[in-house]
Amino acid sequence: MFSKILIANRGEIAVRIMRTAKRLGVATVAIYSDADAGAMHVAEADEAVRIGPAPVAQSYLQADTIIAAAKATGAEAIHPGYGFLSENPKFAEEIDQAGLVFIGPSAEAIRAMGLKDAAKAVMEKAQVPVVPGYHGERQEPEFLAEQADTIGYPVLIKARAGGGGKGMRKVDEPGQFADALQGAQREGKASFGDDHVLIEKYVNSPRHIEIQVLGDQHGDAVHLFERDCSLQRRHQKVIEEAPAPGMTDEMRAAMGDAAVKAAKAIGYSGAGTVEFIVDGSDGLRPDRFWFMEMNTRLQVEHPITEAITGLDLVALQLRVAVGEPLPFAQSDLAIYGHAFEARLYAEDVPKGFLPAIGTLDYLRFSSAARNDTGVREGDEITPHYDPLIAKVIVHGSSRHEALAKMRDALADTLIAGTVTNKAFLAALFRHEGFSKGEVDTGLIDRDLPGLLHEGSPPMLAQAMAAIAVLGLAGEVDRQDPWSSLSGWRLWGAAQHYVKLVQGKKAFDLRVSLRNARDFKVSSQTGTINVSLVERAPDRMIVDGHMQSLRFAVSEVFGRVALVSVFLNGETFVFDVPDGVTDAGYADPGDDVRAPMPGLVKQVRAKTGHDVSRGDALVVLEAMKMEHTLAAARDGTVAEIYVADGDQVSDGDLLVSLVPEKE
Numbered sequence: 001m002f003s004k005i006l007i008a009n010r011g012e013i014a015v016r017i018m019r020t021a022k023r024l025g026v027a028t029v030a031i032y033s034d035a036d037a038g039a040m041h042v043a044e045a046d047e048a049v050r051i052g053p054a055p056v057a058q059s060y061l062q063a064d065t066i067i068a069a070a071k072a073t074g075a076e077a078i079h080p081g082y083g084f085l086s087e088n089p090k091f092a093e094e095i096d097q098a099g100l101v102f103i104g105p106s107a108e109a110i111r112a113m114g115l116k117d118a119a120k121a122v123m124e125k126a127q128v129p130v131v132p133g134y135h136g137e138r139q140e141p142e143f144l145a146e147q148a149d150t151i152g153y154p155v156l157i158k159a160r161a162g163g164g165g166k167g168m169r170k171v172d173e174p175g176q177f178a179d180a181l182q183g184a185q186r187e188g189k190a191s192f193g194d195d196h197v198l199i200e201k202y203v204n205s206p207r208h209i210e211i212q213v214l215g216d217q218h219g220d221a222v223h224l225f226e227r228d229c230s231l232q233r234r235h236q237k238v239i240e241e242a243p244a245p246g247m248t249d250e251m252r253a254a255m256g257d258a259a260v261k262a263a264k265a266i267g268y269s270g271a272g273t274v275e276f277i278v279d280g281s282d283g284l285r286p287d288r289f290w291f292m293e294m295n296t297r298l299q300v301e302h303p304i305t306e307a308i309t310g311l312d313l314v315a316l317q318l319r320v321a322v323g324e325p326l327p328f329a330q331s332d333l334a335i336y337g338h339a340f341e342a343r344l345y346a347e348d349v350p351k352g353f354l355p356a357i358g359t360l361d362y363l364r365f366s367s368a369a370r371n372d373t374g375v376r377e378g379d380e381i382t383p384h385y386d387p388l389i390a391k392v393i394v395h396g397s398s399r400h401e402a403l404a405k406m407r408d409a410l411a412d413t414l415i416a417g418t419v420t421n422k423a424f425l426a427a428l429f430r431h432e433g434f435s436k437g438e439v440d441t442g443l444i445d446r447d448l449p450g451l452l453h454e455g456s457p458p459m460l461a462q463a464m465a466a467i468a469v470l471g472l473a474g475e476v477d478r479q480d481p482w483s484s485l486s487g488w489r490l491w492g493a494a495q496h497y498v499k500l501v502q503g504k505k506a507f508d509l510r511v512s513l514r515n516a517r518d519f520k521v522s523s524q525t526g527t528i529n530v531s532l533v534e535r536a537p538d539r540m541i542v543d544g545h546m547q548s549l550r551f552a553v554s555e556v557f558g559r560v561a562l563v564s565v566f567l568n569g570e571t572f573v574f575d576v577p578d579g580v581t582d583a584g585y586a587d588p589g590d591d592v593r594a595p596m597p598g599l600v601k602q603v604r605a606k607t608g609h610d611v612s613r614g615d616a617l618v619v620l621e622a623m624k625m626e627h628t629l630a631a632a633r634d635g636t637v638a639e640i641y642v643a644d645g646d647q648v649s650d651g652d653l654l655v656s657l658v659p660e661k662e
């Protein structure tokens with residue numbers, strides 16, 4: 001076994017790799033950018049090396065600097081994790097040339113699978129079924145449009161270098177083709193520096209089912225069964241499970257064989273994933289799955305495979321990398337129970353799943369789940385990297401049991417200081433079709449309104465938020481806000497007014513103080529009496545009944561900006577508008593503002609032109625994804641404040657509208 005390895009990654013995956021390394025007695029070296037100097041993965045490592053400033057191009061993508069760090073610290077091997085340089089064949093080659101070991105497949109294997117078009121050609125040759133479509137060299141828009149006609153609509157345009165759902169556009173009819181092609185090319189160029197695309201038939205009732213494979217350096221390969229990743233949004237996985245609901249032995253054997261064939265065709269060693277698209281319109285049938293691509297690295301969702309097989313995939317990666325043969329044969333492997341993974345992100349779901357940032361003022365995970373995380377309480381989610389907070393993984397003896405466990409685990413996960421997608425995930429785990437195992441990649445989009453539905457926050461949540469904002473719930477201790485009720489502030493007026501905002505809804509609360517612990521709180525939705533219980537900071541008596549809840553307040557620039565109330569497994573997050581900018585919330589219809597920091601890719605609006613509700617005004621790129629900002633109502637474009645290529649901050653005014661000329 002290695003005695004020391006360097007982990008060329010950050011966040012949860014770096015921490016997860018270190019956990020196994022430690023168990024195997026392997027010392028670890030972390031790398032970090034300036035933004036991550038205090039990060040969890042740095043604290044967990046035996047040693048850490050700074051590699052550059054925050055932007056990934058100057059830090060986590062600096063292959064030479066990373067290899068030099070490995071040499072300087074005496075690491076014998078480099079684990080790339082996922083993302084960043086993990087699928088970069090040059091990186092693997094250079095590591096090799098430096099006399100170190102790349103923990104992953106050979107550069108040739110990565111290269112063979114690196115581009116979706118070339119990979120499909122290799123798989124066709126190996127007699128693995130591939131999705132029908134065009135994956136040749138020609139790229140003239142007219143030619144590609146003809147190909148789309150031949151394939152038959154709907155089609156999917158994919159950037160050949162794509163990943164993470166980027167550079168992909170579904171096209172339903174010929175009229176949309178040209179625009180979609182441009183979008184896919186633009187995103188491909190921006191994210192991967194390659195605007196080459198391929199066209200695929202869009203498969204009906206699509207399900208994404210992938211097979212985990214593991215190969216060694218002696219030509220052997222096995223599969224570790226499937227994962228169903230059909231619950232997606234914008235082609236990005238949201239929830240994964242293993243095994244796939246409705247999977248038959250016959251289909252599993254066929255898919256497993258195809259995946260092992262794929263791995264062997266390229267002499268694959270290490271852990272990899274062969275992704276298939278499955279037509280699920282008529283159950284799972286062995287003649288209805290097609291190769292999409294192979295990920296030549298550890299996958300984000302690998303923990304669910306670990307849960308159902310009892311194996312440690314990172315340990316296996318390390319063993320294979322030192323040259324050991326696979327420690328088992330296909331017939332030794334079996335599936336135990338059922339597992340789910342939910343990806344918990346800092347993102348504003350009602351605002352269109354916008355990545356969010358913030359300081360995690362409070363963070364508690366459920367003990368019923370495996371929580372793979374790279375952040376601790378007090379850490380910051382910055383705009384520089386993926387806003388993943390944690391992967392919540394549960395395992396049960398049956399799908400039903402695992403579902404129940406996930407519902408409980410999410411209810412027990414408490415996060416304050418940023419908005420998260422927890423309520424959305426919880427709604428998915430309550431979704432009737434999903435609960436029955438009826439999954440396809442369109443489920444989330446189709447049922448989005450129901451999944452986003454948030455009732456009005458209960459009066460108690462509003463009341464507690466208001467009491468907390470006023471500082472009347474005891475001293476606000478950032479570490480543990482409810483550990484102490486000491487430090488009562490001096491009483492000012494007996495009545496306070498607080499405005500709280502949730503998305504487009506505003507709550508105007510009046511808090512009347514009876515004495516130090518008894519409050520009467522009213523808003524447009526009702527009135528309640530709240531009495532705090534002495535020395536029990538998470539308890540209160542509400543209209544005569546004992547209730548328990550928790551809250552946390554988050555400050556930005558010394559001002560309370562956010563309150564999170566945890567009540568009955570739900571988290572209610574309220575913005576506390578700054579008095580000065582309060583007016584902005586009144587009518588969002590006229591002003592189109594940047595919902596997050598980003599780059600203006602394209603201004604679609606034209607001054608003086610009439611627009612209808614929903615018309616695209618500005619295309620913004622943020623976190624390497626394009627977001628189209630649309631008109632909130634009919635009107636005329638009065639003023640445009642930005643141009644293509646401008647960098648904008650959260651809240652910047654981009655375009656203003658006036659009512660349409662009569």
Ligand code: ADP
Nearest residue numbers: 162163164165166200201202203206208235441
């Ligand atoms: P990426 O590398 O960006 O993740 P993939 O090729 O793996 O892209 O595809 C991502 C997702 O897009 C799939 O999981 C699936 O939901 C959807 N998808 C891909 N190809 C097809 C297809 N031909 N028909 C229907 N859906 C598809």
